[in-house]
Amino acid sequence: MFNKANHIRENYLEMTMYPSIFCSGCGVGNVLNYSLRAIDAEHIDLDGVVFVSGIGCSSRMPGYIDADGLHTTHGRAIAFATGVKTSDPDLNVVIFTGDGDAAGIGGNHLIHAARRNVDLTVVCINNFIHRMTGGQVSPTTPLTSKTSTTPYGNIEQPFDLCSLVIGAGASYVSRWTLGYPYETIKAIREGLRNKGFSFIEMLVPCPTGYTKKQKIPDGRETWDWYKESTILRSQYMKLPKAERAKETRIVIGKLRDSPRPEFCDTYGKLVEKYRL
Ligand SMILES: Cc1ncc(C[n+]2csc(CCOP(=O)(O)OP(=O)(O)O)c2C)c(N)n1
Ligand code: SF4
Numbered sequence: 001m002f003n004k005a006n007h008i009r010e011n012y013l014e015m016t017m018y019p020s021i022f023c024s025g026c027g028v029g030n031v032l033n034y035s036l037r038a039i040d041a042e043h044i045d046l047d048g049v050v051f052v053s054g055i056g057c058s059s060r061m062p063g064y065i066d067a068d069g070l071h072t073t074h075g076r077a078i079a080f081a082t083g084v085k086t087s088d089p090d091l092n093v094v095i096f097t098g099d100g101d102a103a104g105i106g107g108n109h110l111i112h113a114a115r116r117n118v119d120l121t122v123v124c125i126n127n128f129i130h131r132m133t134g135g136q137v138s139p140t141t142p143l144t145s146k147t148s149t150t151p152y153g154n155i156e157q158p159f160d161l162c163s164l165v166i167g168a169g170a171s172y173v174s175r176w177t178l179g180y181p182y183e184t185i186k187a188i189r190e191g192l193r194n195k196g197f198s199f200i201e202m203l204v205p206c207p208t209g210y211t212k213k214q215k216i217p218d219g220r221e222t223w224d225w226y227k228e229s230t231i232l233r234s235q236y237m238k239l240p241k242a243e244r245a246k247e248t249r250i251v252i253g254k255l256r257d258s259p260r261p262e263f264c265d266t267y268g269k270l271v272e273k274y275r276l
Pocket of ligand 1: 055057058098100105133
């Protein structure tokens, strides 16, 4: 009988890289699983895909896939990916990046790729900290959260990454937690299909570096915490305006799907027009 998990393992994973570096309860592996299922559902040939990442726990993902990948420098995944895409626009370029990688050191690349609407699919694994280097505060750490550099609680207003890239011009934006596998796979599929800058933010647990510090017990309680800390967009939109303004939960769901001219296409047409 056909078994999807075996199918993914046999056709997509680089088994020589296992066991993975991921801790027990880490959400990065789930995102890898959902992403590969989305690629499989879209019947995308892996020979035409390049997976690009920066540095961090989440940025180790391309190494576990049996396909071409670029494990680049911290914060520069989107810059490298833009180079790959513009040199061969037929390639499908998928980026795996962390909140620190994408929005801290790499924040400028993020907003400009969104502004240009380069045809990239960014899967941003937001665990609310710079984990690989010890769990330091990141641009998405929630207010009052304890991290290794905010032992008395974070006092900085975090970025809402989806609002940030929507403001910068991203044409497809979605945010989910691990508790929504089917919605996540659908979002990644839509991101892959969108000819433009697609941003899928995944809120994932890092038991070792984040949830433990907030005294959230491992396992079921962690998943419950993500459920309680988020609200579906469909429910949020039903709230009266005054209630919405007071809402502190993170809004999840499809947040933008608004195609517009893509960078490589526009550039290609310009080259054709002025070619001597
Ligand atoms: C230029 C540069 N600065 C800093 C580092 C150190 N560094 C490596 S990973 C990392 C944090 C990664 O955080 P994030 O992108 O959120 O990924 P996570 O590990 O949380 O998945 C940092 C600061 C580096 N490798 N290169
Ligand atoms: S430290 Fe956190 S993000 Fe890194 S592998 Fe472990 S659980 Fe995952």
